[in-house]
Amino acid sequence: xxxxxxxxxxxxxxxxxxxxxxxxxxxxxxxxxxxxxxxxxxxxxxxxxxxxxxxxxxxxxxxxxxxxxxxxxxxxxxxxxxxxxxxxxxxxxxxxxxxxxxxxxxxxxxxxxxxxxxxxxxxxxxxxxxxxxxxxxxxxxxxxxxxxxxxxxxxxxxxxxxxxxxxxxxxxxxxxxxxxxxxxxxxxxxxxxxxxxxxxxxxxxxxxxxxxxxxxxxxxxxxxxxxxxxxxxxxxxxxxxxxxxxxxxxxxxxxxxxx
Numbered sequence: 001x002x003x004x005x006x007x008x009x010x011x012x013x014x015x016x017x018x019x020x021x022x023x024x025x026x027x028x029x030x031x032x033x034x035x036x037x038x039x040x041x042x043x044x045x046x047x048x049x050x051x052x053x054x055x056x057x058x059x060x061x062x063x064x065x066x067x068x069x070x071x072x073x074x075x076x077x078x079x080x081x082x083x084x085x086x087x088x089x090x091x092x093x094x095x096x097x098x099x100x101x102x103x104x105x106x107x108x109x110x111x112x113x114x115x116x117x118x119x120x121x122x123x124x125x126x127x128x129x130x131x132x133x134x135x136x137x138x139x140x141x142x143x144x145x146x147x148x149x150x151x152x153x154x155x156x157x158x159x160x161x162x163x164x165x166x167x168x169x170x171x172x173x174x175x176x177x178x179x180x181x182x183x184x185x186x187x188x189x190x191x192x193x194x195x196x197x198x199x200x201x202x203x204x205x206x207x208x209x210x211x212x213x214x215x216x217x218x219x220x221x222x223x224x225x226x227x228x229x230x231x232x233x234x235x236x237x238x239x240x241x242x243x244x245x246x247x248x249x250x251x252x253x254x255x256x257x258x259x
Contacts, residue, residue, distance in 0.1 A: 051241025127157030
């Protein structure tokens with residue numbers, strides 16, 4: 001990850017260099033609509049906790065205690081160009097993760113679900129993750145751009161924790177709209193381009209959302225490119241005795257079409 005930050009910093013140094021008299025965007029950025037599909041299969045990590053009344057719940061590790069497995073969470077992205085400096089951006093990532101494990105804790109509780117050593121815990125998280133942003137490219141050069149992002153990240157997920165031995169279960173639907181700020185930039189080197197994006201927000205002890213993306217693209221033409229990179233997403237929310245911390249990170253590969 002540190003290498004990725006270094007590469008991104010070097011790319012931005014080229015981008016913010018003094019502009020020539022002509023500040024037109026690269027030819028690959030002269031589009032009206034851009035669509036990209038990213039293949040992404042992260043392995044979830046993190047912690048969950050749910051209390052009941054005045055009683056705190058047991059902190060469960062997503063991997064060690066409920067054995068949530070990785071799964072494909074491919075991402076569809078789109079950009080509508082409103083002018084040289086303004087763009088509307090959006091994305092959709094379906095989420096579908098499940099776990100099935102025998103608990104190793106002597107006793108524990110997740111909301112109304114109680115368990116003891118050897119009980120079978122079944123869990124799932126299914127839903128969708130949407131983003132919508134307005135981008136303002138305040139730096140525009142023949143070598144690329146750097147822009148400010150203002151928008152919303154929206155989680156719409158159903159979660160399940162089930163003790164298969166007692167049939168006790170907790171089922172919840174969570175709809176979490178989160179306003180965010182961020183930066184996104186892309187710089188071009190002949191038929192290659194490097195893009196970096198970072199966005200999110202923190203609400204102190206109440207939680208935070210952060211997303212980081214690095215992508216290297218090979219441009220077959222100004223309208224078609226293949227990509228490879230890394231995407232990381234972190235969600236943390238706390239509400240009295242409830243906790244949800246989810247980390248998703250993995251390499252990603254994709255195809256980008258510009259019209």
